[in-house]
Amino acid sequence: MADITISHLVKTYPGGTERATDDVSLDIADGDFTVLLGPSGCGKTTLLRMLAGLELPDSGSIAVGGKDVTYLPPNKRNMSMVFQSYAVFPHRKVRYNIGFGLSMAKKPKEEIDRKVAWAADLLQLGPYLDRLPAQLSGGQRQRVAVARAIVMDADVLLMDEPLSNLDALLRLNFRSELKKIVKDLKTTTVYVTHDQSEALSLGDRVAVMRKGQIAQLGDPLDVYDAPADRFVGGFIGSPPMNFIKAAVSGDGGALIVGDQRLRAPSLLQSYSSTDVLLGVRAENVAVDTQRSSGDVPGTVLVVEPMGSSILLTVEVEGQTIKVQAPPTFRTSPGATIWLTFSPNSMRFYDSETAMALVAR
Amino acid sequence: MTVDSPPAPVQLDTPARPRRIPPAVLLIAPSIVFMALLLGWPVIQGVLQAFRGDEGFTLDYITRMVEDPYFWPAVRNTLLLIAVMIPLQFVFAITMALLLRSNPRLNKVHFFVWAIPLALSDLAAGLVWLSIFNDRGYLNSVLTSLGLDSIPWLAYDNPATLFLCVLVAEVWRSTSLVLVIVVSGLQGIPKDYDEAAQVFGATFWQRLRHVTLPLLKPSLQVALILRTILAFQTFAVAQALTGQNFPLVVGETYRWYTALQNPNVAAALALVILVASMLISVFYLRALRDKGQEGTR
Ligand SMILES: Nc1ncnc2c1ncn2[C@@H]1O[C@H](COP(=O)(O)OP(=O)(O)O)[C@@H](O)[C@H]1O
Ligand SMILES: [Mg+2]
Numbered sequence: 001m002a003d004i005t006i007s008h009l010v011k012t013y014p015g016g017t018e019r020a021t022d023d024v025s026l027d028i029a030d031g032d033f034t035v036l037l038g039p040s041g042c043g044k045t046t047l048l049r050m051l052a053g054l055e056l057p058d059s060g061s062i063a064v065g066g067k068d069v070t071y072l073p074p075n076k077r078n079m080s081m082v083f084q085s086y087a088v089f090p091h092r093k094v095r096y097n098i099g100f101g102l103s104m105a106k107k108p109k110e111e112i113d114r115k116v117a118w119a120a121d122l123l124q125l126g127p128y129l130d131r132l133p134a135q136l137s138g139g140q141r142q143r144v145a146v147a148r149a150i151v152m153d154a155d156v157l158l159m160d161e162p163l164s165n166l167d168a169l170l171r172l173n174f175r176s177e178l179k180k181i182v183k184d185l186k187t188t189t190v191y192v193t194h195d196q197s198e199a200l201s202l203g204d205r206v207a208v209m210r211k212g213q214i215a216q217l218g219d220p221l222d223v224y225d226a227p228a229d230r231f232v233g234g235f236i237g238s239p240p241m242n243f244i245k246a247a248v249s250g251d252g253g254a255l256i257v258g259d260q261r262l263r264a265p266s267l268l269q270s271y272s273s274t275d276v277l278l279g280v281r282a283e284n285v286a287v288d289t290q291r292s293s294g295d296v297p298g299t300v301l302v303v304e305p306m307g308s309s310i311l312l313t314v315e316v317e318g319q320t321i322k323v324q325a326p327p328t329f330r331t332s333p334g335a336t337i338w339l340t341f342s343p344n345s346m347r348f349y350d351s352e353t354a355m356a357l358v359a360r
Numbered sequence: 361m362t363v364d365s366p367p368a369p370v371q372l373d374t375p376a377r378p379r380r381i382p383p384a385v386l387l388i389a390p391s392i393v394f395m396a397l398l399l400g401w402p403v404i405q406g407v408l409q410a411f412r413g414d415e416g417f418t419l420d421y422i423t424r425m426v427e428d429p430y431f432w433p434a435v436r437n438t439l440l441l442i443a444v445m446i447p448l449q450f451v452f453a454i455t456m457a458l459l460l461r462s463n464p465r466l467n468k469v470h471f472f473v474w475a476i477p478l479a480l481s482d483l484a485a486g487l488v489w490l491s492i493f494n495d496r497g498y499l500n501s502v503l504t505s506l507g508l509d510s511i512p513w514l515a516y517d518n519p520a521t522l523f524l525c526v527l528v529a530e531v532w533r534s535t536s537l538v539l540v541i542v543v544s545g546l547q548g549i550p551k552d553y554d555e556a557a558q559v560f561g562a563t564f565w566q567r568l569r570h571v572t573l574p575l576l577k578p579s580l581q582v583a584l585i586l587r588t589i590l591a592f593q594t595f596a597v598a599q600a601l602t603g604q605n606f607p608l609v610v611g612e613t614y615r616w617y618t619a620l621q622n623p624n625v626a627a628a629l630a631l632v633i634l635v636a637s638m639l640i641s642v643f644y645l646r647a648l649r650d651k652g653q654e655g656t657r
Contacts, residue, residue, distance in 0.1 A: 052559050074558040081559045087552035091574045101560035104570075152560065 002065030002155040002188055004028040004051070009060035011046055020046040022212035023060070028205075033182060033189045037199040038209030039235065044192040045084075047209075048158050051190060053077050064155055075104075080154040082162040086145040088133045094120075095129040098147045119147035122181060139170050146178070150185060157182070157189045163198060175201060196236045200224060208232045226347060230354035233279050233347070239311065242285075242321040244278040245351070258317025260296045265343055270360045277349040282311070282324040284345035288338045289331065295338040298323075300331050314339065403634075409627035421624040425632075428625075430615075434607040435632075441527065441608070442591045448531055449587060450580070453538035457546050458572075471543065478536040486600025489529035490514075493601060516605040526606055529597045534590065538583045545579025546572075581648045588644070589637045609633055 006026040012019050021043040028034050036044045049055040051062060053074035061070045069077055080101060088097050096103075098119055099112045120126050123143040133141055142162065149157055162178070163171045179202055182189050193199055199206045200220040207217045208231075216228035227233030233241035247256045248264060252272035255264040268276070288295070301320065302313035305327070312323045312331070316339065323339065331337055348357040411417055425431055460471055477485065492498045493513040500510035513521045553575060557567045573580070595610040604615070609629060617626035 052555075054555050054558065074555070075561045075563060077559075078561070079559060081556070083552055083556055085550065085552050087550070087556035089553060089556075089571065089575075091577075100557070100562075100570075104557075104560055104562040104566050148560070158559075 003030040004156060004188060004190070005061075005063040006047075006051075007061050007063075009047065009050060009062065010058045011043075011050060011055065012058055013046075019043075019212045021050070021057075024209075024212070024214055025060075026207060026214060026217065028188060028190065031186050031188055033191065033202060033204040035199040035203035035206045036190065036192045036209055037196060037203075037206055037236075038194065038215075040194055042209045043212040044194075044209055045160055046212075048081075048160050048190060048192050051156070052079055052081055052158055077156075078154055079156045079158055080149040080152040081158040082145045082149045082160065084160040084162070084164060086133075086141050086165075088141050088144050088148070090133050093130055093132055094125060094136070094144050097133065097144050098125075098129075098151060100148060101152045115151040116147075119151045122150075123147045123177075139166055139174070142166060142174070146181070150181065150187075154187060157185070157187045159189065159191045161193055162191075164193070164195070171198075178202070197238065200236070208235065210235075225345075226356070227279065228356050230277065230279070230349050233349075237281060239282050239322040239324075241279045241281050241347075242323075243349070244280070244316065244319050244321060245275070246278045247275050248272055257296065258319075260317060262296070262341065263343070265346065267357065267359050268348065271348075271357060275351040276357065277351050277354065278341075279347035279349055280321075280341050280345060282322045283309075284342050285321070285323045286340040286342065287312070287323055287325045287329060287331075288340070289335075291338050292340075295340050297336055298339050300333050300335045300337060303331060303333060312337075406627045406630055409624055410631050413624075421622075421628045424622075425616075425625050425628045428612075430604070430607045430612055434609045434612045437523070437606060438592060438594070438609045440523070441530070441594060442588060445527055445530055445591060446584070446587060448527075449535045449538050450583070452531070452535050453542050453583070454573075454576075456535075456539050457542040458568075460543060461546055474539055475536045477533050478540065480533065482533060482596040483600060485529060485533040486597035489525065489532070489597065490600050493525045493529075514602060514605070519606070522602050522606045525601050526594075526598045529601060530591075530594055533597060534587065537590075538587055541579050541583040541586070542576065545576050548579075549575045577648060581644060584648070585641050585644050588640050592633050592637055592640075 004027070006024060006028075009021050009024045010019055011021045024043075024047060026034075036047060038044055046055060050057050053069070053072055053076075056071060061068055063069065064077070064079075089100065092100075095116055099116045102112045102115060116129070117126075120129055123146060125140065125143055125147060128136060128140060128144075133144065136144065142165065146162065149159070163174060166174060175198060191199075191202060193202075200223075203220050205217065206220050206223045208215045208223060210231050216223055216232045218228075223232065224236055227236065227241060230243055233243070244257060248254075248268045248271045249256055249261070250273050252269040253264055255262040255268065255276075255278065257278065291297075296316055298314040298316040298321075300312055301315055304311040304313075307327070309327055310325045310329055312325055314321055314323050314337065325331075349355060350357060410421055411419070413420055456474055460467060464470065480488075490497070494500075495510065495512055495514070497513075499513065503510050511521065512518060513525050515521070549572070553571050554567055557571045562570065593610050594608055595614065598606055598608050599611055599614070604611070609632060613626045613629040613633075616622050616629060
């Protein structure tokens with residue numbers, strides 16, 4: 001167990017023109033579960049591989065437990081890792097695979113046996129210990145990869161999209177198991193995923209990455225609730241956050257969306273007469289078939305029942321947004337409905353830089 | 361017959377499926393015929409030749425072969441050469457392949473240069489090394505220019521250096537075959553396994569022993585069988601370098617056939633090589649069989 005300090009890591013692959021990680025700095029506290037989240041190609045794997053020592057940075061440094069490990073070879077770092085491809089050794093039985101790290105460290109046989117039994121029990125691999133990986137299903141191989149990583153007493157546990165090859169149901173089940181296992185281990189964990197729901201459900205903290213940089217770092221609810229910029233809001237959440245072009249009135253007291261005027265929160269006082277982007281999540285828009293005070297009219301374009309809710313695509317003042325209505329709400333395409341944005345859940349972004357506005 | 365016996369099952373009048381030769385057989389038939397004519401027939405002829413005398417079956421040729429003063433030295437030399445050369449070649453080839461895998465600059469050029477001997481005829485290789493090892497060859501020129509005595513590397517009364525010269529030339533000539541097989545085998549192993557082993561604390565030697573070599577086993581097996589069989593047939597290089605001073609089994613076959621004009625004893629010698637090759641292949645296939653993976657492929 002150890003804390004991790006990543007500072008100013010820059011990596012450009014040979015032959016590449018863009019930086020795979022671009023001056024990334026990140027502090028991870030001892031025992032924390034940090035998720036690196038971002039679209040494919042944003043540099044998550046690169047960052048993780050530099051942590052593991054499988055890739056060397058062009059500049060910057062990594063310290064684990066206060067010790068600089070930037071250029072230390074992987075086998076000297078006392079880390080363990082779950083590979084996206086599993087990388088379970090095909091020529092050896094499950095038992096050997098799980099105990100691999102321990103036997104490389106020349107641990108006594110009883111200890112290896114005990115730990116392998118413990119991990120196999122935890123991951124329900126008991127019946128498969130004497131099989132070869134080729135005789136296992138994808139989900140079981142996945143478990144072997146996790147078991148191999150958790151027997152290690154490593155300082156840091158790294159996981160690269162460990163659930164991405166599982167089918168949806170298995171993924172959901174294994175996700176909660178994994179969360180429990182890692183919580184009990186109390187090992188500092190860095191977890192890479194492109195799946196925002198996985199990130200929100202697993203992480204103590206989420207680092208959202210974009211083009212080799214960290215766009216936002218925070219606990220999952222913060223990141224979901226108050227995205228630091230338009231990219232993060234658009235990437236996290238299903239459906240993603242709505243962004244509506246708006247303007248602040250001359251006196252700063254009203255928000256103008258098309259022909260509609262809404263009451264502006266006090267934050268916008270200092271942004272009078274500027275164009276802004278209004279960010280609001282689908283579930284924070286209340287819908288009604290009747291008009292009440294302060295509401296905005298919209299035309300329903302698409303109705304998608306989702307079971308627990310109904311997802312509406314609504315046109316408001318020439319802009320299309322997604323709205324989540326209760327399952328009992330009845331409407332049909334072409335109907336006019338009335339929307340209310342709850343003042344506390346509105347977020348505002350600079351219309352040019354797309355960064356969150358702060359009170360000034 | 362009772363009245364209410366159940367009606368006999370209706371015989372559906374399906375025509376019997378015509379017995380046809382499966383297309384696969386038709387497709388491989390030409391090559392089977394070719395193999396039979398070009399390989400099978402000469403082999404049978406050769407075997408017969410080793411045992412057929414004027415009045416039927418005879419072991420005379422075998423006896424003559426064994427009693428020839430050159431026979432046992434030839435067998436001994438061949439086995440010695442194999443025993444020393446094959447391990448050396450595998451160490452070289454695996455080392456070179458691992459070096460290539462670590463992606464040095466000019467990776468492709470290195471591989472190309474190392475594979476050149478593959479394209480060279482073995483007689484040409486023998487002549488090249490002859491120009492190096494002979495009494496006034498390049499090696500001795502270098503030695504004298506350094507102020508050292510020149511050494512008669514290929515003198516008939518110096519078996520150690522004779523062996524050394526043949527060994528060096530053969531290793532140089534034929535390691536590239538092993539290299540090519542090992543490189544292609546390595547390329548087929550995903551990098552993840554090695555990386556996983558690294559992360560889990562394995563040192564270079566541990567990775568080699570527990571991960572790389574086991575995964576490379578199928579390629580090594582192919583290379584081992586090929587190289588050993590070819591090593592039994594080592595001939596031209598030794599012939600060019602040593603003439604008859606370092607007899608090998610195939611060299612003896614050649615001598616019996618050409619110089620001594622006795623195709624029957626030559627056939628007997630060829631038979632020895634054939635049997636040895638077959639035995640060694642069976643041995644390798646059994647010894648290297650992957651016990652863990654039986655039945656999973
Ligand atoms: N081995 C490599 N060689 C060259 N470029 C690479 C290599 N691996 C990744 N890249 C590039 O670096 C960038 C980041 O890749 P990666 O870290 O794998 O992204 P992610 O894991 O977030 O999908 C991508 O643009 C990718 O094309
Ligand atoms: Mg990746």
